[in-house]
Amino acid sequence: MVRAQQATSARDERGDDWRWQAQHTIRTLPALEHALTLTAAEREGTQRALSEGLPLAITPYYLSLIDRDDPSCPIRLQCVPRAEEASTVDGDLRDPLGEEAHEVAPSLIRRYPDRALLLITDRCGVYCRFCTRSRMVGDGGGAKSLDALRPALDYLRAHPEVREVIVSGGDPGLMSTPRLRAILSALGELPQLDTLRFATRTPVTLPQRITDDLCRALRESHPSVWVMTHFNHPKELTPTSLRACARLVDAGLPVMNQSVLLRGVNDDEDTLEALFRGLIRARVRPYYLLQMDPVRGTSHLRTPLSRGVALMAKLEGRVSGIALPKLVVDTPGGAGKIPLGRDPVVSAAPGRTTLRTFRGEEVTCVDPPLDEGLPGPT
Ligand code: SF4
Numbered sequence: 001m002v003r004a005q006q007a008t009s010a011r012d013e014r015g016d017d018w019r020w021q022a023q024h025t026i027r028t029l030p031a032l033e034h035a036l037t038l039t040a041a042e043r044e045g046t047q048r049a050l051s052e053g054l055p056l057a058i059t060p061y062y063l064s065l066i067d068r069d070d071p072s073c074p075i076r077l078q079c080v081p082r083a084e085e086a087s088t089v090d091g092d093l094r095d096p097l098g099e100e101a102h103e104v105a106p107s108l109i110r111r112y113p114d115r116a117l118l119l120i121t122d123r124c125g126v127y128c129r130f131c132t133r134s135r136m137v138g139d140g141g142g143a144k145s146l147d148a149l150r151p152a153l154d155y156l157r158a159h160p161e162v163r164e165v166i167v168s169g170g171d172p173g174l175m176s177t178p179r180l181r182a183i184l185s186a187l188g189e190l191p192q193l194d195t196l197r198f199a200t201r202t203p204v205t206l207p208q209r210i211t212d213d214l215c216r217a218l219r220e221s222h223p224s225v226w227v228m229t230h231f232n233h234p235k236e237l238t239p240t241s242l243r244a245c246a247r248l249v250d251a252g253l254p255v256m257n258q259s260v261l262l263r264g265v266n267d268d269e270d271t272l273e274a275l276f277r278g279l280i281r282a283r284v285r286p287y288y289l290l291q292m293d294p295v296r297g298t299s300h301l302r303t304p305l306s307r308g309v310a311l312m313a314k315l316e317g318r319v320s321g322i323a324l325p326k327l328v329v330d331t332p333g334g335a336g337k338i339p340l341g342r343d344p345v346v347s348a349a350p351g352r353t354t355l356r357t358f359r360g361e362e363v364t365c366v367d368p369p370l371d372e373g374l375p376g377p378t
Contacts, residue, residue: 098334
């Protein structure tokens with residue numbers, strides 16, 4: 001009965017209201033048991049999540065995408081806790097990207113010369129079981145006020161070489177529009193910023209949040225605001241989420257997507273192809289396919305590095321270049337992202353390089369003769 005109501009409500013008038021979705025988010029074991037037939041491992045994982053670690057949160061909308069009887073459902077694997085979260089393996093880290101070590105002002109992380117990351121809330125519509133920031137999301141004091149972010153703004157003002165701010169969390173899409181508008185406008189006043197990046201998973205987990213009012217707030221805060229969202233599976237490309245993406249793009253906001261490569265969720269070529277094709281159909285540019293960070297308690301969802309390289313090699317040539325994201329690994333400790341890919345060089349000699357195409361053919365490229373009158377490479 002409750003289950004049926006939830007599924008219906010995700011579609012009816014109240015379900016179209018993002019605040020209703022947020023208020024009716026599943027946060028307890030009994031509510032989850034009502035909605036899904038849980039395995040013993042899921043029940044144990046949920047009990048643990050409620051007492052320690054990353055909490056449980058699943059919006060009614062995202063819940064409606066889950067197969068209630070299939071524990072291997074790719075949506076379910078992303079949001080229902082499992083007993084394996086209690087296990088740690090060699091290389092697991094609490095803060096895999098070394099964000100705490102790179103915090104230059106409260107809530108401001110700087111790992112690159114020209115970019116900085118501003119974490120303005122710890123709340124999300126859904127707590128993804130693979131979250132890189134599981135150390136703090138759901139447990140970091142809630143949404144930040146503009147006053148709390150003053151030291152970060154002061155830092156940015158004093159460092160004009162920072163040309164881009166990535167506004168993230170948690171999921172900043174969960175914040176009220178007035179609070180968000182105040183923070184984004186304060187950032188928009190920094191004269192050095194080329195662009196503001198707004199990272200939100202709400203188009204995937206709470207697409208009702210993408211209202212005209214939110215789009216206006218984003219659009220008006222800075223001339224160049226890019227939205228970065230996070231679809232991992234084609235099942236997430238529903239009419240509702242596609243409408244949310246269309247609303248953003250039609251409002252003049254470029255939308256990019258980063259996916260995380262997740263074992264059992266999207267680590268096969270057909271799933272990735274369907275995802276990437278669906279994204280470009282929605283005018284969302286697949287930007288990154290991320291090797292999953294070694295967050296403690298997530299080894300059951302991780303793939304070896306070689307898996308992503310092999311998958312992208314299979315998709316090369318088969319899928320249009322605009323649909324193919326960059327495969328990257330964000331190196332542990334915060335040393336930065338490194339692109340990964342198959343090595344196309346078969347042999348290299350002075351002036352001649354032999355390359356292997358996506359079809360496996362070998363092709364030799366010949367350099368032009370060096371003209372000593374022209375400047376050479378420096
Ligand atoms: S929405 Fe983002 S920050 Fe929130 S739990 Fe998911 S991955 Fe982590």
